[in-house]
């Protein structure tokens with residue numbers, strides 16, 4: 636029998652559309668009947684949307700970049 | 715009139731030059747630097763990869779000063795060791811690996827100790843294999859985007875990622891933030907693909923829980 640556990644353990648393949656047809660059908664039937672799993676799948680997807688936004692966060696400030704530039708200049712001296 | 719003309723001319727020269735370098739592949743840039751000592755090619759590599767190197771170093775070290783030390787170390791290493799790069803592997807993977815190694819080495823040298831929460835047996839279901847009835851109560855998936863993508867929520871998830879054990883953190887960052895494939899991550903961190911998947915799985919379950927708690931408790 637397909638359980639909540641099986642939804643959880645197959646969620647990555649489900650998101651990546653890598654499930655075989657049989658498992659996919661069972662998973663979707665279960666989430667259709669189980670509000671807990673439906674909520675699990677929906678919040679899981681939303682979480683991935685949020686973490687996807689972290690990609691746009693700029694990391695290197697002009698100061699950091701500049702300090703690197705100075706450092707590299709001082710270390711690479713023509714022989 | 716005259717200054718206008720010169721400005722245009724300078725623009726043409728500068729843009730042409732920029733286009734040339736930014737159009738080059740990683741391997742072409744590497745060759746330009748290692749074979750011809752072309753420093754502007756090296757500069758282009760720095761520009762292209764700064765955010766990714768710094769972001770990954772920051773993820774592993776969790777501290778801006780430490781991340782900058784690693785960041786500098788990586789590019790300094792590159793000036794000397796770029797010729798050891800072999801084109802059969804992807805340049806970005808190689809650079810991520812250099813960054814991972816530099817970060818771990820740095821952490822060891824600083825004797826910074828790690829959080830030891832264990833995620834090996836982290837899952838939301840009970841021994842019967844059913845979810846415990848807490849997920850639906852805390853369902854936040856239909857909250858408006860303005861709440862879900864708020865700066866506060868992004869900060870919470872960022873902080874929560876940093877609570878993950880080191881190896882989970884690295885996997886999650888490369889896979890879900892920088893968007894690399896399982897194969898690439900396995901290659902960079904020198905672990906198996908099943909290990910990548912299993913760490914990513916536990917990390918995501920942990921983060922989903924953290925977000926649920928946050929939305930449940932603070933943003934009704």
Ligand SMILES: [Zn+2]
Nearest residue numbers: 639669671672
């Ligand atoms: Zn269920």
